[in-house]
Amino acid sequence: MSQKYNATVVQKILVRPNLMILRVATDEPRASFAAGQYTTLGLYGYEPRSENSEAEAIPSKPDKLIQRAYSIASARHETQQFEFYISQVKTGQLTPRLFHLEVGDRLFVGRRIVGAFNLSDAPKDKDVVMIATGTGITPYISFLRSHIMERPESKMVVVQAAAHQGDLGYFSELSFLNNAFPNFHYIPTLTDADELWPGYRMWIEEMLESGVLGKEAGVECNPAETHFYLCGNPIMVENVSKWLIEHGYQKKTRKTAGTLFVEEF
Numbered sequence: 001m002s003q004k005y006n007a008t009v010v011q012k013i014l015v016r017p018n019l020m021i022l023r024v025a026t027d028e029p030r031a032s033f034a035a036g037q038y039t040t041l042g043l044y045g046y047e048p049r050s051e052n053s054e055a056e057a058i059p060s061k062p063d064k065l066i067q068r069a070y071s072i073a074s075a076r077h078e079t080q081q082f083e084f085y086i087s088q089v090k091t092g093q094l095t096p097r098l099f100h101l102e103v104g105d106r107l108f109v110g111r112r113i114v115g116a117f118n119l120s121d122a123p124k125d126k127d128v129v130m131i132a133t134g135t136g137i138t139p140y141i142s143f144l145r146s147h148i149m150e151r152p153e154s155k156m157v158v159v160q161a162a163a164h165q166g167d168l169g170y171f172s173e174l175s176f177l178n179n180a181f182p183n184f185h186y187i188p189t190l191t192d193a194d195e196l197w198p199g200y201r202m203w204i205e206e207m208l209e210s211g212v213l214g215k216e217a218g219v220e221c222n223p224a225e226t227h228f229y230l231c232g233n234p235i236m237v238e239n240v241s242k243w244l245i246e247h248g249y250q251k252k253t254r255k256t257a258g259t260l261f262v263e264e265f
């Protein structure tokens, strides 16, 4: 029944009960990919679900391979071990089964790595602002692991929004980069922080409106100088896109040029 499985779990880190980093080794290497791209993960419907999940909203068929898209967090040269950052949808078909996996378990990883959410669209002398909620941080981790050394002339900013500090995935890695690279700035913001949080407590649109990017990173919201990337929750993407478009940005599509790049999960 598990004939399509072609990869093995090598590491599982539960960041929160519904948030995990999953590293998998594929039996065969994949072709090289661009930072920010995604592939598919799959498990059969007969696989058990995690203990903290709920009944499926739409029941899956036991003998069907359930496949979904996941962005790759790894650097682009890692073509046989891949890191994913996954949020459990408790009533979902695939994620509760992914959360039940343990080291050594088998699963399916797509042979193709695809997607057009690429840092190479932003010239190396232009500044880049990467905005994320939730697991939308994943392609930026790949961007930074792959390219931070190659862009010394570019200011690079990650704005990460979450409810609580524990929801800020990759906080340690991003804080380290913030200290190690003078051109990299990490600006986390929490909407439901406790009193110990020393950082921002604003919505992303408020941060843009009140000039936080200029103050913290010396970056302008000007399409001639700064390219924006948005990834994550569709409501955040819609609201921040609206603000940027009102401030002169144009969304990049397959057919049109632009300095606003969007990936919705």
Ligand SMILES: Cc1cc2nc3c(=O)[nH]c(=O)nc-3n(C[C@H](O)[C@H](O)[C@H](O)COP(=O)(O)OP(=O)(O)OC[C@H]3O[C@@H](n4cnc5c(N)ncnc54)[C@H](O)[C@@H]3O)c2cc1C
Pocket (backbone or CB within 6 Å): 038, 057, 068, 069, 070, 071, 072, 085, 086, 087, 088, 089, 091, 092, 093, 094, 095, 096, 135, 138, 263, 264, 265
């Ligand atoms: C290009 C791309 C990249 C992606 N990368 C990632 C990634 O890096 N990490 C990640 O965790 N997910 C990522 N996703 C989302 C992922 O593909 C699945 O949609 C998600 O994991 C839910 O799968 P599921 O089978 O458990 O739920 P499903 O059974 O597919 O969904 C059940 C219902 O849950 C709701 N739902 C779906 N997704 C979510 C969600 N994210 N949060 C809350 N409710 C939801 C919807 O109403 C849906 O009808 C990505 C999606 C795309 C298109």
